[in-house]
Amino acid sequence: MIEQIIVYGAISGGVYALLALGFTLIYGVSGVVNLAHGSFYMLAAYMFFVFGSSGLFGAETMLTSVLAVILAVVVVGVVGLIVYRLTIHPVLGDEVAVMVVTVCLALIFQQLMLLGFGADFPRVSWPEGSFLLKTTSIFGVTVEYSRILAFIVSIVLFAMLLMFITKTKIGKAMRAVSQNREVAMLMGINTDRLYMLTMVLSAMLAAIAGIFITTSIEKSTGAWLWFKPLALSFSIVILGGLGSIKGSLLGGFIIAFAAKTVETILPEGGAIVGVAPLAVMVAVLLLRPKGLFGKRVEMED
Amino acid sequence: MTITSYLRRAYSSFVAHVFDIPARFMAFLLFLTLLFIPLMGLAPFYLSVLIQANVLAIFAASWDLLVGRTGQISLGHAVFFGIGAYSTAILSSTVYGFGLPLWVTIPIAMLVGSASALLIGFPCLRVKGPYLALVTMAFPLILQTVIKWTPLNPVFHGENGIKIGVPPLFPFLSIRPYNQQRMAEYYFSLIMLFICAVIIYKIANSKTGIVFASILDDELASKACGINTTKYKLMAFILSGLFATLAGALQAHFSPRGADPSTLGLTMSFTPVVVAFLGGIGTIYGSIVGAYVYTLLDWFLLRDLIPRLLPSIPYEARQYLNLLIFSLLVLIFVIKWPRGVARFTTDKLEDLEEARDLDERGPRIWKRYKRKREKSSSI
Numbered sequence: 118m119i120e121q122i123i124v125y126g127a128i129s130g131g132v133y134a135l136l137a138l139g140f141t142l143i144y145g146v147s148g149v150v151n152l153a154h155g156s157f158y159m160l161a162a163y164m165f166f167v168f169g170s171s172g173l174f175g176a177e178t179m180l181t182s183v184l185a186v187i188l189a190v191v192v193v194g195v196v197g198l199i200v201y202r203l204t205i206h207p208v209l210g211d212e213v214a215v216m217v218v219t220v221c222l223a224l225i226f227q228q229l230m231l232l233g234f235g236a237d238f239p240r241v242s243w244p245e246g247s248f249l250l251k252t253t254s255i256f257g258v259t260v261e262y263s264r265i266l267a268f269i270v271s272i273v274l275f276a277m278l279l280m281f282i283t284k285t286k287i288g289k290a291m292r293a294v295s296q297n298r299e300v301a302m303l304m305g306i307n308t309d310r311l312y313m314l315t316m317v318l319s320a321m322l323a324a325i326a327g328i329f330i331t332t333s334i335e336k337s338t339g340a341w342l343w344f345k346p347l348a349l350s351f352s353i354v355i356l357g358g359l360g361s362i363k364g365s366l367l368g369g370f371i372i373a374f375a376a377k378t379v380e381t382i383l384p385e386g387g388a389i390v391g392v393a394p395l396a397v398m399v400a401v402l403l404l405r406p407k408g409l410f411g412k413r414v415e416m417e418d
Numbered sequence: 419m420t421i422t423s424y425l426r427r428a429y430s431s432f433v434a435h436v437f438d439i440p441a442r443f444m445a446f447l448l449f450l451t452l453l454f455i456p457l458m459g460l461a462p463f464y465l466s467v468l469i470q471a472n473v474l475a476i477f478a479a480s481w482d483l484l485v486g487r488t489g490q491i492s493l494g495h496a497v498f499f500g501i502g503a504y505s506t507a508i509l510s511s512t513v514y515g516f517g518l519p520l521w522v523t524i525p526i527a528m529l530v531g532s533a534s535a536l537l538i539g540f541p542c543l544r545v546k547g548p549y550l551a552l553v554t555m556a557f558p559l560i561l562q563t564v565i566k567w568t569p570l571n572p573v574f575h576g577e578n579g580i581k582i583g584v585p586p587l588f589p590f591l592s593i594r595p596y597n598q599q600r601m602a603e604y605y606f607s608l609i610m611l612f613i614c615a616v617i618i619y620k621i622a623n624s625k626t627g628i629v630f631a632s633i634l635d636d637e638l639a640s641k642a643c644g645i646n647t648t649k650y651k652l653m654a655f656i657l658s659g660l661f662a663t664l665a666g667a668l669q670a671h672f673s674p675r676g677a678d679p680s681t682l683g684l685t686m687s688f689t690p691v692v693v694a695f696l697g698g699i700g701t702i703y704g705s706i707v708g709a710y711v712y713t714l715l716d717w718f719l720l721r722d723l724i725p726r727l728l729p730s731i732p733y734e735a736r737q738y739l740n741l742l743i744f745s746l747l748v749l750i751f752v753i754k755w756p757r758g759v760a761r762f763t764t765d766k767l768e769d770l771e772e773a774r775d776l777d778e779r780g781p782r783i784w785k786r787y788k789r790k791r792e793k794s795s796s797i
Contacts, residue, residue, distance in 0.1 A: 150548045207753045212490055212548060214756055219694050220688050221749040228742035344684060348559065351552045359548060386765060392563045395556040401539075402553055406544040 122381055124258045125376035131271040132330050132367025136346055138278065138362065139322035145295040145360030147396040149205060150212065152219040155347030156191050156226040157320045158327030162338035163230055164189035165328050166241050179247050180200060190324045197320025198313060205316075206309075223343055230340035238339040257268045267329035275366065280364065295360060304383065323350075345391065352398035357409050364409050371398060371409035440767035444760075445703050452608055456601050465600040465674070467717045473605035473668045474693055475709035476614050479702060480661030481690035481790050486700035487627065489634035490543065494554035495536065496688050497561055498531050498659045500682035502666025504565070506529045507580035508573070514580050524667045531663025532656050539655035543648060546637075555687065562682040578679025582671055599653050606687035610668060611706070614661055615724040617704050621657065630654055662690075692748055697760020707760040720744060 140154045169185030185266065185369040200222055208214040243250060245273020252259045282288035292299040294308055302308055306396055331338050353372050372394045401409070436442045481495050508678055509516050509523040518526075522585055539556055565574045572581070605746050621627050629650050632640040670677045680686065689712075690705075697708025720740040725731075731739065755762045 128703055138445075150551065186518070205748060205754060211756060212551075213485065213691065213699070214695065214752055216491075216493065216551065217688075217691055217752050218749060220691075221745040224745040225742060225749070228745070229737050231738040232677065262784070272457070313712055348556075355549055355552055361570045394561050399553060399556055399560075402545055402549070406546075407549070 126377040130370035130373035135271040136326035137350040137365040139319035139376040143319040145214040146315040155343035157323035159326035161324030164330040193324035201316040201375040263333035352394040446772040471713035478693035478705035484658035489737035492554040493552040496558040496686035498662035499666035502663030503670035503677035503681040506667040535659025561733040583675035698761030734769040
């Protein structure tokens with residue numbers, strides 16, 4: 118039982134951390150609390166369904182699935198850019214207005230998906246018969262290869278992003294803007310362009326997390342499935358500290374282990390499991406009001 | 419002689435305090451309109467829609483007291499709304515509860531609401547800004563899950579919720595039962611809205627309100643001035659929770675659905691935000707105008723007009739389309755008028771006012787404007 122919690126918790130922890138990273142990145146750089154983050158996740162799952170499972174490129178094979186992943190991520194990135202430019206950019210700086218706008222966006226995406234695909238839950242998965250659906254065992258726990266793939270991809274992407282942010286020029290610009298926007302502008306950083314880039318990056322991260330979570334863990338998607346990942350990502354991000362990358366990694370694992378533990382102990386309490394991340398978040402915040410690695414907070418206390 | 423002088427004095431004070439200040443005159447006209455709407459012979463159904471608008475206005479005003487005046491962003495106001503609805507429903511339902519009358523249940527619900535606001539606010543107000551917004555968002559969801567939990571079904575009745583039925587509000591009025599009942603409910607909710615609006619206006623213009631504004635502007639600076647900001651933030655939270663609970667209690671009484679888990683839903687949390695934003699944040703008339711704009715958009719445009727214009731769309735797709743159009747409209751409103759419709763209008767009116775020739779008006783008004791001008795030029 119404990120092995121199960123550890124293995125499954127670690128696997129979902131990696132993907133959750135990736136999901137939360139997008140949320141924390143856009144907040145850290147531009148101060149936008151993007152409540153439409155879960156919509157990008159949901160959108161990506163639908164795009165994967167359209168390009169992959171619906172047979173747009175002929176029969177479903179491994180190649181078309183990989184193509185579908187790439188296409189879905191690119192499409193979601195473009196959608197994120199357009200949406201940012203049209204709606205979030207005009208109200209930038211007003212926290213509450215940004216939240217209202219992003220919630221409206223989330224509802225719009227939900228309704229568009231409902232209009233396009235109806236209210237049923239399409240099954241999203243890797244192609245039949247591929248090695249990803251076979252199982253192996255780690256520490257005596259049977260695990261599908263697709264989950265292991267999700268874990269590896271998320272850890273590799275996380276490491277790459279960390280490198281990107283700490284080593285490249287654009288990453289340094291991002292950190293500079295998150296520390297002090299005015300001074301960064303004086304140093305010649307084009308903040309508008311940087312915000313757009315961050316938004317695209319954040320949407321793409323949500324898309325990748327969405328595809329891997331839906332294909333390996335959830336197995337289906339639905340138009341209402343934007344709120345669950347949103348609640349997950351904001352509880353992770355708040356737990357780790359808004360704007361902190363380390364925090365989102367650690368928070369992702371903490372939340373995943375907590376959710377898995379509750380799920381194992383209370384097998385019949387289905388709805389309660391969804392609340393476990395929120396309860397953990399509230400409990401941690403009462404002890405540490407700025408999260409574990411809080412950054413970008415006012416000079417209080 | 420004395421009567422005419424009284425009348426003249428009353429008239430001149432009305433002119434000085436209401437007629438010559440565009441925002442107040444608009445508010446006065448709005449109040450008159452609201453007062454006479456039910457006498458125009460509307461169908462009971464439309465009256466119940468307007469009752470919902472009034473309840474929504476109270477809810478939005480309570481949110482606005484916390485966010486627009488104190489700057490503590492809450493995205494989980496549904497928690498108070500739901501607590502109000504459920505405590506009223508349990509107390510007053512004759513089938514599932516104690517069967518107490520409305521005059522008892524609403525005050526008790528408000529007490530429960532302010533106590534829960536104290537309980538929630540005390541830990542929550544340690545966190546600030548977006549942290550607070552996201553933490554408060556968690557509370558209604560947690561409570562909703564608890565209420566839907568199967569072992570608690572004997573108390574909260576799960577998904578179905580607790581229906582109160584329509585209580586005889588004014589027993590002496592029930593001659594033509596349904597219509598009169600709705601009218602009585604409408605006036606009851608309108609009076610409640612009016613009382614809440616006056617109380618919130620008075621709070622915002624009192625010394626406490628000034629402290630709230632200072633916290634909104636700069637919490638650190640007001641702390642440095644020796645203000646116990648935690649105390650005032652908690653005070654705002656409790657007051658806000660009190661009015662939100664009132665709105666929830668009214669909703670549970672007047673809506674045919676009573677108290678069900680949707681009163682704690684995410685939509686309910688965002689409704690006051692959208693309403694206050696439509697009207698204009700940080701004003702009392704903003705919430706009221708916003709609530710009516712919201713209701714008009716929701717009921718008369720989407721559920722009435724669009725089905726008539728586009729009758730060929732199937733029912734289900736129309737439901738989807740409605741929320742889509744509604745969110746798009748809200749999006750456009752927020753981007754186009756970020757300060758709200760009501761505020762935009764009053765700002766425009768005030769610009770006109772400034773341009774008008776001051777000599778045309780009475781000496782008192784002129785003096786007042788001169789003083790205002792001097793004040794504004796000195797800043």
